[in-house]
Every structure is written in structure tokens, then in C-alpha cells.
């Protein structure tokens with residue numbers, strides 16, 4: 554029996570992601586949580602003729618606890634998206650608090666679940682999650698993932714547009730680093746099968762992969778950021794077998810990770826990860842054979858990542874952790890969380906579900 558939970562299930566990503574999970578034969582139970590409309594989304598999905606039993610919860614009546622108890626996989630796309638002119642880092646102030654509070658719930662109610670964080674800025678929200686889990690003494694780095702799959706999907710798509718490959722799924726480009734602008738490092742030299750990009754198009758291609766999110770934000774013109782492609786990224790994972798996919802993880806304590814962490818000088822970093830029934834089976838190191846241009850991209854990425862990770866750790870200290878997260882209210886369109894004590898979520902979901910079904 555596999556229970557999946559989506560936190561932020563009524564949103565632009567949450568809804569298509571929940572649809573894909575409901576359609577997946579790997580899911581037996583699907584719990585949807587949001588501060589608005591999750592019972593409605595659950596009722597809608599529950600009419601689909603697939604086996605998964607769907608429930609929807611709001612914060613009232615211990616909704617978060619009911620969502621999380623017994624969950625094996627938690628996908629978190631809760632939080633605000635960008636508008637034109639914003640960076641992902643501009644989302645930090647609001648989304649850091651949302652992720653912190655939801656992860657506090659995960660730590661209390663389902664500490665052994667796989668946690669897939671989509672909420673931006675991923676470079677910072679994942680370290681925040683790790684800190685919260687550590688504070689509750691339940692941190693398992695092989696079970697916490699920042700979802701960077703969309704970068705991998707974009708890399709395949711954009712490369713195929715140049716090479717003329719009809720089916721972009723046939724092109725696999727490892728994308729490492731983080732998930733924002735120049736912290737995203739596509740390793741085109743390691744594409745499988747090898748690809749030949751004309752010299753005069755290379756810089757433009759790298760830039761498009763790094764800033765693909767901005768392309769969608771601009772086109773949506775104030776109505777949010779990528780949602781459907783994010784859900785597609787998860788679905789592609791669902792169909793993958795023998796999974797090795799990049800994900801943003803805490804490296805030092807996973808097999809193969811310590812050496813990479815030492816080489817890059819940051820603890821959180823996206824690398825191709827072998828996934829097994831217990832999460833990260835091995836972090837693989839593609840950096841030894843990269844070319845000089847990619848080494849330069851990597852240097853820039855590491856600088857940016859260091860700033861994002863440091864900010865997350867400092868913010869955690871000033872925000873602190875909250876033991877109770879069920880009591881939530883909506884104020885002025887933003888979410889304010891109200892607790893008993895202020896002591897201080899398609900892309901990747903399936904990559905965790907698949908190995909669980911082995």
C-alpha cells in the first residue's frame with residue numbers, strides 16, 4: 554500500500570500533479586492538503602476510475618495531521634509562484650515559512666516519508682526542510698529531495714529543437730547544481746547520446762536551460778509560473794525504470810555524496826541520483842569529466858548556491874521552528890500561520906514511487 558500526499562494540492566501545480574498521482578497504478582491512497590479548495594479537488598478526482606482512494610483536507614479539524622499520517626511520499630508544491638520581474642529568491646520570505654511549517658508537520662506525523670520539495674526557492678527551501686527535520690531528530694538525507702526534474706526535461710526539449718531529434722525523450726542531459734538561473738548547470742558534454750551543438754548556438758542553449766522558468770513566467774504575464782510542465786516532469790519519472798535522475802539533495806551523508814560535497818564545497822547540490830527502495834541509493838559524480846566551459850558555469854553556480862544555502866540556515870535561526878502547525882488562517886490573500894507556540898509539493902514524485910513498488 555502506498556499513500557501519497559500533496560501539500561498545496563489546489564494550486565497550479567498541485568492539481569495536475571494530483572491528477573497524475575490519482576491516475577498512477579502505483580498509488581493506493583492520495584491525500585490532498587491545501588489552505589483552500591482541497592476537498593473540492595479531491596471530490597473531482599475521486600470520480601476518476603482508478604484504484605487510488607482520494608481525500609481532501611483543509612487546516613481545520615487536524616487536516617494536516619490527517620493528510621500526513623501513514624503517508625509514504627509527500628510532495629510539496631505549496632507556496633506562491635513568481636510574477637514577471639521577480640527572482641525565485643524573492644519568494645523566500647513567504648515560502649520559507651510555509652515550507653518550514655509543513656515540514657514541521659511531516660517531522661511529527663510521518664518522519665519516514667519521502668519528501669519532495671517543489672516550492673521555490675528550492676535552493677533554500679530544501680536546506681530549511683533539512684534543518685527542521687534535524688531539529689526534530691528525524692532527518693534522513695536519503696529521503697529529502699529538491700525537485701529539479703523540470704531543468705532536465707527542459708534540457709532534453711531544447712537540445713532536441715536544435716539537433717532535430719523528433720522525440721526529445723531520447724536525449725538525456727545531466728543537469729547539476731541548483732534550481733535557479735545560473736545555479737542550474739546543464740552538462741551538455743555528457744549528453745546521452747552525445748549531441749553536437751553548433752558553436753554559435755551553445756551559449757544561447759545553456760542560457761535557455763538556465764532561464765527556462767523566466768520564459769514561462771513572462772509568457773504567463775502575471776498569472777504565475779510553470780505548472781503543467783512541472784506535472785509532466787513528474788509523469789516522465791513515473792514511467793522511468795532503473796531510475797537515475799538529478800535531484801537537489803544533502804550530499805555529505807548519502808553514499809557517494811561526501812566526495813562530491815568536498816569537491817563542490819557546498820552540502821546541498823543536485824547530482825544524478827540512483828534511487829532505491831530507501832531513497833538515495835547513491836549520488837553519482839559527473840563532474841570529473843566535464844569540459845572547461847562547464848567548469849566555469851559550475852564555479853558561478855557554487856557561489857550562488859552558497860549564498861542561497863547560507864540564507865536558508867540564517868533564516869531558520871531567526872524564524873525558528875514551530876511545534877504545532879494545524880492552526881492556519883488566510884489573511885489578505887497570503888497565508889499567515891498561527892501556532893500555539895512561536896518558539897522560534899510532478900516531477901520527481903514518481904521517481905520515489907517507482908522504487909517503492911519494486
Ligand SMILES: NC(=O)c1ccc[n+]([C@@H]2O[C@H](COP(=O)([O-])OP(=O)(O)OC[C@H]3O[C@@H](n4cnc5c(N)ncnc54)[C@H](O)[C@@H]3O)[C@@H](O)[C@H]2O)c1
Nearest residue numbers: 561563564565566587588631632633634671672673703888
Ligand atoms: N521546483 C520546480 O521546478 C518548480 C517549478 C514550478 C513552480 N515551482 C514552485 O512551486 C510553487 C507553487 O507554484 P504554483 O504555480 O502551483 O502556485 P499556486 O499559487 O498556483 O499554488 C500554490 C498552492 O499552495 C497553497 N498554499 C499556500 N500556503 C499553503 C500552506 N501553508 N499549506 C498548504 N497549501 C498552501 C495555495 O493555496 C495554492 O493552492 C511556487 O513556489 C513555484 O515557484 C517550482
Ligand SMILES: O=C(O)C[C@H](O)C(=O)O
Nearest residue numbers: 635641673766767778779
Ligand atoms: O521559474 C519559476 O519560478 C518556476 C520554476 O522554478 C521553473 O523553473 O519553471
